[in-house]
Amino acid sequence: MLVHIKNIVKKAQQNGYAVGAFNIINLESILGVAQAAVKTKSPIIMQVSESAIKYMGLKPVVHLVSTVAKNVGALVPVALHLDHGGDLDIVYECINAGFTSIHIDASNLPFDENVNLTKQVVKFARPKNVWIQGEIGSIVGGHGEIGKTLKEIPQAKLEDVVKFVQQTKVDTIAAAIGTAHGVYENEDINFHLLKNIKTMTKKVFVLHGGSGISNQKIKKAIKLGVNIINIGSDIKIAFCQTLISVCAKNKKEMDPRNLLKPTIKAVELVVIDKIKLFGSANQVTFKNLDSWK
Numbered sequence: 001m002l003v004h005i006k007n008i009v010k011k012a013q014q015n016g017y018a019v020g021a022f023n024i025i026n027l028e029s030i031l032g033v034a035q036a037a038v039k040t041k042s043p044i045i046m047q048v049s050e051s052a053i054k055y056m057g058l059k060p061v062v063h064l065v066s067t068v069a070k071n072v073g074a075l076v077p078v079a080l081h082l083d084h085g086g087d088l089d090i091v092y093e094c095i096n097a098g099f100t101s102i103h104i105d106a107s108n109l110p111f112d113e114n115v116n117l118t119k120q121v122v123k124f125a126r127p128k129n130v131w132i133q134g135e136i137g138s139i140v141g142g143h144g145e146i147g148k149t150l151k152e153i154p155q156a157k158l159e160d161v162v163k164f165v166q167q168t169k170v171d172t173i174a175a176a177i178g179t180a181h182g183v184y185e186n187e188d189i190n191f192h193l194l195k196n197i198k199t200m201t202k203k204v205f206v207l208h209g210g211s212g213i214s215n216q217k218i219k220k221a222i223k224l225g226v227n228i229i230n231i232g233s234d235i236k237i238a239f240c241q242t243l244i245s246v247c248a249k250n251k252k253e254m255d256p257r258n259l260l261k262p263t264i265k266a267v268e269l270v271v272i273d274k275i276k277l278f279g280s281a282n283q284v285t286f287k288n289l290d291s292w293k
Ligand code: G3H
Pocket: 023, 083, 084, 143, 144, 180, 181, 182, 183, 207, 208, 209, 210, 211, 212, 230, 231, 232, 233, 234
């Protein structure tokens, strides 16, 4: 069932776990994520990037996610979120299309410009009951990349994060704390910085670049108060590796569904593992179903 992201995050905060914000890129990944949530009785966030919107179209994304959430995912809370929105037209279109939260990512701009643009979006979105995620200190990397070492993984300055949160009044905050988009040898989490950000801002912290971080570090980050963890690359990798191997073994197959069906399962398995790791499994019961609405 489709719900507001705030209902999902509120319970994660109360009960000390994190909810996965899983990047969806096509029908197969939407189905895989939804099935994983149902099998583990977990709330989930389905998030879509601008490039995924360009690939599928905004209306198809909204209709696909809504329909899957109402049918396959009828017994689990699902929230729809825009990830790394940099184009204001897309951000506003998503707000008007019924997303319950959007990420305005102006982290590549100088501090004051980032603040101004984020504030502009807060002013537009808040009266419409849409949550806003802001970002400070760009999270580097390339989605889907595996095994390389990044030259540098810059981190945000604590005082900038605090000032940014105070000035923009965002609902959730993303900041560069050592992770990267993709799976890199040298990504890490600066726990000291994370702890200070949580103490000083008291905001919902969104950990970006969740792929490529060890289970032990993810657990420690959740203990320090991370309530949303973004997973993109691990989904793409599972999807592509499965598709490549199925195609290699079935070179004469002419029904695309036979080639694509295993990718749904591959996404499902990755997401089930993450849900269990994040502690959000078994949070949804028949008894408490109405309390998520
Ligand atoms: O915004 C999306 C995420 O931060 C995904 O990062 O590709 O490293 O899982 P990831």
